[in-house]
Amino acid sequence: MERSQTPGDVVSISLFLDDAREPFATYRPPATVSLDTRALEDGPHEIRVRAVDALGRAGVRTIPFEVQNGPGITITGLRANERVNGVLALDVNAFSGSEPFDSTRAESSGPIPVWTWVLIALVTAWAGWYAIAEFPTPASFAATPTYESSPVTAANAPLQMQAPPSYSGHGVAAGFDYAKTGPSLYVANCAACHGASGAGVPGAFPALAGDAVVKERDPKNHILTILRGLHGKAINGKAYASQMPSFRQLSDEDIAAIVDHERTSWGNNAPIISPDEVRRVRE
Numbered sequence: 001m002e003r004s005q006t007p008g009d010v011v012s013i014s015l016f017l018d019d020a021r022e023p024f025a026t027y028r029p030p031a032t033v034s035l036d037t038r039a040l041e042d043g044p045h046e047i048r049v050r051a052v053d054a055l056g057r058a059g060v061r062t063i064p065f066e067v068q069n070g071p072g073i074t075i076t077g078l079r080a081n082e083r084v085n086g087v088l089a090l091d092v093n094a095f096s097g098s099e100p101f102d103s104t105r106a107e108s109s110g111p112i113p114v115w116t117w118v119l120i121a122l123v124t125a126w127a128g129w130y131a132i133a134e135f136p137t138p139a140s141f142a143a144t145p146t147y148e149s150s151p152v153t154a155a156n157a158p159l160q161m162q163a164p165p166s167y168s169g170h171g172v173a174a175g176f177d178y179a180k181t182g183p184s185l186y187v188a189n190c191a192a193c194h195g196a197s198g199a200g201v202p203g204a205f206p207a208l209a210g211d212a213v214v215k216e217r218d219p220k221n222h223i224l225t226i227l228r229g230l231h232g233k234a235i236n237g238k239a240y241a242s243q244m245p246s247f248r249q250l251s252d253e254d255i256a257a258i259v260d261h262e263r264t265s266w267g268n269n270a271p272i273i274s275p276d277e278v279r280r281v282r283e
Contacts, residue, residue: 009054016048023050042070071095176253176274182261185254189247190262198266204242206235209266219259219273223281226255252278 014023015033017040025033029051046064077090187196193205200207208214213221231243247255252275259278263270 010051011054012052014050014052016050018045037067038069040067040069042067176256178257178260178264178272180257181254182257185250185258186261189250190258193242193244198262198268204240206238206240208262209268211268212236214262215268215270217271219263219271219277220281222259222263223255223273223278226250226258227278227282248282252276252282 010029012026013029013031014026016023027033035047044064044066046062049061049063051059071094074093074095075090077088078084190208194200194208195205198208213225216222225244226247228248229244229246232239250258255278256273256275260272262268263272
């Protein structure tokens, strides 16, 4: 039994596709409508639904949609409505229409935003901090100043807590190791006149082997001779024509190394000195 109509009842619904003037279906509401998009060309379309009531009044609603049954196409290097010139390099690809893939979203229309790079940098920094703070320090590094809670304090720890200095194995005076540099400094500054063996040159340069000044317990005269030079003084009763120049330009450490080398070589056996004694005589 059909219900009676009232003036406001909708008596028909017509469906139009795109710009068609004739509906592809007309129904009495409510109705279920089937639309086979395989018969449509891929791309944008619209459905217009026109409803008419018993008084002949019409209502229209338009619903746009896009069909994608064929292969999806991506293209980079050219954007919609972009103004271009010259030769364009376009990257074009296509994907099966059955794939769950949105070709439009896949196209990169611009560079990665700055905020994305900032976020990546922050995450990377946090990960590095977490790794340093949470992972245990290897035992071989745990005792080094780098991993101390106070690196400055560790670096300035008392000397007795650190590895002792290495010496040449020869004489050391007040921590000064003359044998590290004494022989080479003697060769560079003294051997040309006094000889590599300290024997000197008869009539020209006195010998240092067995010399009284070199063997004195008090090193003052020995140091002064190197600082000031020497000329016109008889040595062991012999006069020498050559003049010894001043070596004041050498550092206190260098002079002390030369003095100690001469006082402990070629049979000489006098007490060695430190740079402090050279400094006092120089002053």
